[in-house]
Structures are given as C-alpha cells and as structure tokens.
Amino acid sequence: MTRATLVGVDIGTSSSKGVLVDRDGRLLRTATREHGVDRPRVGHVEMDAQIWWDELVAIVQELLRAEPDADVVGVGVSGMGPCVLLADDAGTPVRPAILYGVDSRASEQIARLDATLGADAILRRGGSALTSQAAGPKIAWVAEHEPGTYARARRLFMPSSWLAYRLTGAYVLDHHSASQSTPLYDADALAWYAPWVDVVAPDLSLPELVWPADVVGTVTRDAAAQTGLPAGVPVVAGTIDAWTEAVSVDAQNVGDLMLMYATTMFLINTVAERVSTPSMWSTVGAYPGTRCLAGGMATSGAITGWLRDLVGGAPYADLVAEARASGVGAHGLLMLPYFAGERTPIQDPEARGLIAGLTLSHTRGDLYRAALEATAYGVRHNVETILAAGGTVERVVAVGGGTQGALWTQIVSDVTGLEQVVPQQTIGASYGAAYLAATATGDADIGRWNPPASLVRPDPARHATYSELFALYRDAYPATQQLSHRLAEHQRTIEKGTP
Structure with missing residues (x-):
C-alpha cells in the first residue's frame, strides 16, 4: 500500500539535507551529503551550483530507495542565501555562485552604490543597508571584474530557485529572497525596482516573483528520469534556508x-x-x-x-x-x-x-x-x-x-x-521545505507537525x-x-x- 509523502531538500553551507515525511509530518527518512565551499581569495566564498543539483538527485534517490511505497505528492526546496548565481538564457551557470554574507568581496561596489543611489534612499526603499549580505553589489562586482562572464549572464538564481528551475523549468524567485537582493527590490511595492535594476544589474532578465509556498510548476520528465520523482508532482518555490527553518518550528x-x-x-x-x-x-x-x-x-x-x-x-x-x-x-x-x-x-x-x-x-x-x-x-x-x-x-x-x-x-x-x-524536530530547513510543499498541496498544521519538546531556561x-x-x-x-x-x-x- 502506498503512502502520500512530501520531499524537502535544503542546500546548506557545509551539507545538503533531505527529508521524506508523511502528511502528518512524521519523519520517515533523512539523507545528507556533505560538501565544502571554495575560497579562491581572502573574502571570496563560492560554490559550483552543479553540486546543488547533483546532491539533490542523490538525496532524492536515496530517500525513495529506502521507502519504495512512498507516493510523493509534493516537493519543497530551500537553500543558503542570498547567493548570486548568474546563468545564461538556457539557465546554465556562467560562473560559480557567490555566497551570502560570508563573501565580502564587494566592499568597493557597496561604497560606490551608496554614493550613487544614496545610502538613506537604499535603506528607505529596500529596508536594509548595503552590506556583504546584499546580492546587488556582488552582481556589480562580477560586471566590473569579469565583464566577459557578465556579458553572457541573463538570469539570476539562488539555490532554491535554481533547484526549482531544474525540477520544473520555471524561472522564479520568492519575495523573501528578492528582499535580500538589495538594492534591486522595493520592500513597500513588493516588486523589482526597475531604475536601480538598470544601474546595478543591466541586461539581466530578473525572475518572476512568487511566495515560498506557491506551486511554480511540476516535475518535468527529464527531472523525473534523473531523480526518480514522478513526473507531474507539484514543486513549491521555497526560499532561503533560515526562513525555511523558521517555518519548520x-x-x-x-x-x-x-x-x-x-x-x-x-x-x-x-x-x-x-x-x-x-x-x-x-x-x-x-x-x-x-x-x-x-x-x-x-x-x-x-x-x-x-x-x-x-x-x-x-x-x-x-x-x-x-x-x-x-x-x-x-x-x-x-x-x-x-x-x-x-x-x-x-x-x-x-x-x-x-x-x-x-x-x-x-x-x-x-x-x-x-x-x-x-x-x-x-x-x-x-x-x-x-x-x-x-x-x-x-x-x-x-x-x-x-x-x-x-x-x-x-x-x-x-x-x-x-x-x-x-x-x-530540529532538522531544520529541509523539514520546513517539506511543510511548505504540504501547505501548497493540502491541509497541514506546523503546530501538529512539530510540537515543542523541551524548554531551556537560563x-x-x-x-x-x-x-x-x-x-x-x-x-x-x-x-x-x-x-x-x-x-x-x-x-x-x-x-x-x-x-
């Protein structure tokens, strides 16, 4: 007898984790793949995005082999961020992904954008000051230091959105991730801010904005053949791992x-x-x-x-x-x-x-x-x-x-x-990603899925x-x-x- 299940996969800094859960949030199986990051120079922290896909494939295959009766009805993804993965029109990365705030290469670009756009204006419109966490200056860094590479770039991905793209073909990004792409996003209008996009990320076609629990497509036949997931299974957009962790608890x-x-x-x-x-x-x-x-x-x-x-x-x-x-x-x-x-x-x-x-x-x-x-x-x-x-x-x-x-x-x-x-359950973002998929494909209550287990008192x-x-x-x-x-x-x- 088959059992309805959800798959959640998260790409972290030092490992990727996956879970298989049932409709009530019971953890059936977990799988992990460890990896490292590249530090080509002091302050530079990068990762080959192909690792993200390869590890998702390996994790999903392991989960499904361990539970052959699992009937997967939804897939959720999440990942570290905000990252900058630039890709061409076909979605093929043109360089390794630049990671979130641990990568501090764009100090000069931050200073220049603050001067050009106005630090106060950036804070008012986007909600956050430009720092090493922001995605925008890192895009500007690539345009300045690797112009040949940038000339081939047409799309912007983050780990969760790239996995969703590889699974479904949908080119989207969730609003939360976009809100960490300062100064490209207007936090009041909940939309890309075109005048600053033209300054910071010229020639990029930015993704459609959705919410993390939105179904953005279904597993394609090609993705199904690689992962073992059934073709046609709904996939949600997902978001940055810390926010997916918050969902999970x-x-x-x-x-x-x-x-x-x-x-x-x-x-x-x-x-x-x-x-x-x-x-x-x-x-x-x-x-x-x-x-x-x-x-x-x-x-x-x-x-x-x-x-x-x-x-x-x-x-x-x-x-x-x-x-x-x-x-x-x-x-x-x-x-x-x-x-x-x-x-x-x-x-x-x-x-x-x-x-x-x-x-x-x-x-x-x-x-x-x-x-x-x-x-x-x-x-x-x-x-x-x-x-x-x-x-x-x-x-x-x-x-x-x-x-x-x-x-x-x-x-x-x-x-x-x-x-x-x-x-x-403290496994974190992969569990939260599965929950987002559950909410998008049926009824789910995180309070029942993951009740409190203990209290730490000072x-x-x-x-x-x-x-x-x-x-x-x-x-x-x-x-x-x-x-x-x-x-x-x-x-x-x-x-x-x-x-």
Missing part, C-alpha cells in the same frame, strides 16, 4: 525569535510592521503580509569545526564534555567570533577573530567553551540591537544541528537570559556572571578594531604575494 508569529544553530548563527524576529536599522536586515517574511528583522553571524559552528580540526579531529562528544567541565568563562578566556569578518550587528567584513587571556594552563576544552560562549555573546549583541531597533522578543525557538547535546543552547540562554523552546547566577563578561566582550572589538583591519590588509598582501 512555527516561528512566524509577531514576537517570535528563531535562533538557527549551524555553521553560521542566524536570528529572525517577526515584527508587526516594517522596522529598519543599518545594523540589521529588514526583510519580507516567508508568508504574505509578514515582516522580519533579521541578523546573522559570519561564523558560529564553523569555529568549533575549525577547533576540532586543530586538535586532530577529536570526537565532538569529548570536546563538549571538556567544555562543560571548563565552566562559566572558560577559565578566563574571551573570544571574538569574527573569524570570517562579521555580519550583524557590527557589519564589518574586516573584523578578525580574537582569543584573549590565553595562558599555558588553558586546555582544548577551555578553547571549545570560549568558542561556544563567543557565539552566545554574539547572539546577545544581536538581540539587544533588535530590541533597540523596535523589535519585540516574546518567544525564542531554537533549531538546527547545534541544538543537539544541550550545552550550546544552555550557554546561549545563560548569556542572554532568554528561555528557548526546542521543538520535537540560570540566574550564571546569567549574572555572563553579563559581566559580556561587558568585556563589547569592549574587545572597539579596542582591537584598528589592529584587526591592519591585519586584514596584511593578509591580502600575503595573498597577492607581496612581502
């Missing part, structure tokens, strides 16, 4: 704050009306009528992975146990988590990581603890900035692989003083201690900013081969 109501624990830490606060501040990103939400104030750190889980590699690939369970034993404050260590620059709220791609207070007595457990605490301080800095800008935080929901093991989430609650709801004594240490954290960046910028410049000269 029912964090789309006014006052909700989603914390995504992953390679990078992401925060999304749903607000009653549009709120703008240069320090954060003001975006359209995943559903019509919703608005968000969002932030993202350039590194979080990436630092713990870096540390693990430095100590010979020790098991994460051992490192977490040693970090737990280290205790509050990591025996006097303080880390700034700016190992790839920083996005919100300091918006400084020239920032660099810092480990202060080191002595010969410190252990790898202390370093691991300091890394977890550094990301928690970054969360608190972002939350305080959201509140100062006019956001409201009434409910915090945690999601992502970093919620496993409990230590990281507990440190974040202790540092911020906020309770966190941990839902039953400890008052630890919170008091962390508040004192947070003051030191806030002092550390301005005290070392000029030094970090000089070192960033030195790193570029080394890369160019200059003594």
Whole structure:
C-alpha cells in the first residue's frame, strides 16, 4: 500500500539535507551529503551550483530507495542565501555562485552604490543597508571584474530557485529572497525596482516573483528520469534556508525569535510592521503580509569545526564534555567570533577573530567553551540591537544541528537570559521545505507537525556572571578594531604575494 509523502531538500553551507515525511509530518527518512565551499581569495566564498543539483538527485534517490511505497505528492526546496548565481538564457551557470554574507568581496561596489543611489534612499526603499549580505553589489562586482562572464549572464538564481528551475523549468524567485537582493527590490511595492535594476544589474532578465509556498510548476520528465520523482508532482518555490527553518518550528508569529544553530548563527524576529536599522536586515517574511528583522553571524559552528580540526579531529562528544567541565568563562578566556569578518550587528567584513587571556594552563576544552560562549555573546549583541531597533522578543525557538547535546543552547540562554523552546524536530530547513510543499498541496498544521519538546531556561547566577563578561566582550572589538583591519590588509598582501 502506498503512502502520500512530501520531499524537502535544503542546500546548506557545509551539507545538503533531505527529508521524506508523511502528511502528518512524521519523519520517515533523512539523507545528507556533505560538501565544502571554495575560497579562491581572502573574502571570496563560492560554490559550483552543479553540486546543488547533483546532491539533490542523490538525496532524492536515496530517500525513495529506502521507502519504495512512498507516493510523493509534493516537493519543497530551500537553500543558503542570498547567493548570486548568474546563468545564461538556457539557465546554465556562467560562473560559480557567490555566497551570502560570508563573501565580502564587494566592499568597493557597496561604497560606490551608496554614493550613487544614496545610502538613506537604499535603506528607505529596500529596508536594509548595503552590506556583504546584499546580492546587488556582488552582481556589480562580477560586471566590473569579469565583464566577459557578465556579458553572457541573463538570469539570476539562488539555490532554491535554481533547484526549482531544474525540477520544473520555471524561472522564479520568492519575495523573501528578492528582499535580500538589495538594492534591486522595493520592500513597500513588493516588486523589482526597475531604475536601480538598470544601474546595478543591466541586461539581466530578473525572475518572476512568487511566495515560498506557491506551486511554480511540476516535475518535468527529464527531472523525473534523473531523480526518480514522478513526473507531474507539484514543486513549491521555497526560499532561503533560515526562513525555511523558521517555518519548520512555527516561528512566524509577531514576537517570535528563531535562533538557527549551524555553521553560521542566524536570528529572525517577526515584527508587526516594517522596522529598519543599518545594523540589521529588514526583510519580507516567508508568508504574505509578514515582516522580519533579521541578523546573522559570519561564523558560529564553523569555529568549533575549525577547533576540532586543530586538535586532530577529536570526537565532538569529548570536546563538549571538556567544555562543560571548563565552566562559566572558560577559565578566563574571551573570544571574538569574527573569524570570517562579521555580519550583524557590527557589519564589518574586516573584523578578525580574537582569543584573549590565553595562558599555558588553558586546555582544548577551555578553547571549545570560549568558542561556544563567543557565539552566545554574539547572539546577545544581536538581540539587544533588535530590541533597540523596535523589535519585540516574546518567544525564542531554537533549531538546527547545534541544538543537539544541550550545552550550546544552555550557554546561549545563560548569556542572554532568554528561555528557548526546542521543538520535537530540529532538522531544520529541509523539514520546513517539506511543510511548505504540504501547505501548497493540502491541509497541514506546523503546530501538529512539530510540537515543542523541551524548554531551556537560563540560570540566574550564571546569567549574572555572563553579563559581566559580556561587558568585556563589547569592549574587545572597539579596542582591537584598528589592529584587526591592519591585519586584514596584511593578509591580502600575503595573498597577492607581496612581502
């Protein structure tokens, strides 16, 4: 007997994940493919988009082999973003995709567009200031530095929209992703802003705008032959992974704050009306009528992975146990988590990581603890900035692989003083993508799909201690900013081969 199922696939920074769920949201199967990114130069972070398709194909095939009785009735996709994937008229990429805010190559283009269009005007029309997160300056970078490549470009994709295109042939982009394509999108009109498109992205034919849960087409015969999906199955547009994660844990109501624990830490606060501040990103939400104030750190889980590699690939369970034993404050260590620059709220791609207070007595457990605490301080800095800008935080929901093991989430609650709801399913964006497909093809309720499983409460004594240490954290960046910028410049000269 066949069973109606939904497929969700998400393309992340370090892996792609897929889920097969039934109509009630029960997780039947999961599949993962790990991958890396390319860093051809300091500040440049890219990825070959063919990997996205190849991994979707492999994941879907694995899911369907494991559940031969599955009757797939809908497909959802999501992915990291905002990314810039330029393609020709046939949808064939003309260069690797430039990734989201971890790629900081377009500083000169940001400065020039601010001067040409007006920084205040950009903030008013689009909701967000131009930063390394914005897609527009990266398009301008390609036009300036790779004119031959840009001359062949006609279409703009992001991971979710390119997968939807490969599955259905539809050239679309969801409104949320478009709202992170500053300065190309008018956040009040909910449309591309033609005068600035002509300045930033001349000769590109921008995609039709839809909402993430909109059905944009059905699986073509060619896509069916490659993936094993039935031809004719509806496919939804999907959106950027963090917003799909928020969907997956029912964090789309006014006052909700989603914390995504992953390679990078992401925060999304749903607000009653549009709120703008240069320090954060003001975006359209995943559903019509919703608005968000969002932030993202350039590194979080990436630092713990870096540390693990430095100590010979020790098991994460051992490192977490040693970090737990280290205790509050990591025996006097303080880390700034700016190992790839920083996005919100300091918006400084020239920032660099810092480990202060080191002595010969410190252990790898202390370093691991300091890394977890550094990301928690970054969360608190972002939350305080959201509140100062006019956001409201009434409910915090945690999601992502970093919620496993409990230590990281507990440190974040202790540092911020906020309770966190941990839902039953924390697999994240792939599950949210499947849910979007479910809503588009029938009735579905995320509250029933993914109810709360546990609550992380802050400890008052630890919170008091962390508040004192947070003051030191806030002092550390301005005290070392000029030094970090000089070192960033030195790193570029080394890369160019200059003594």
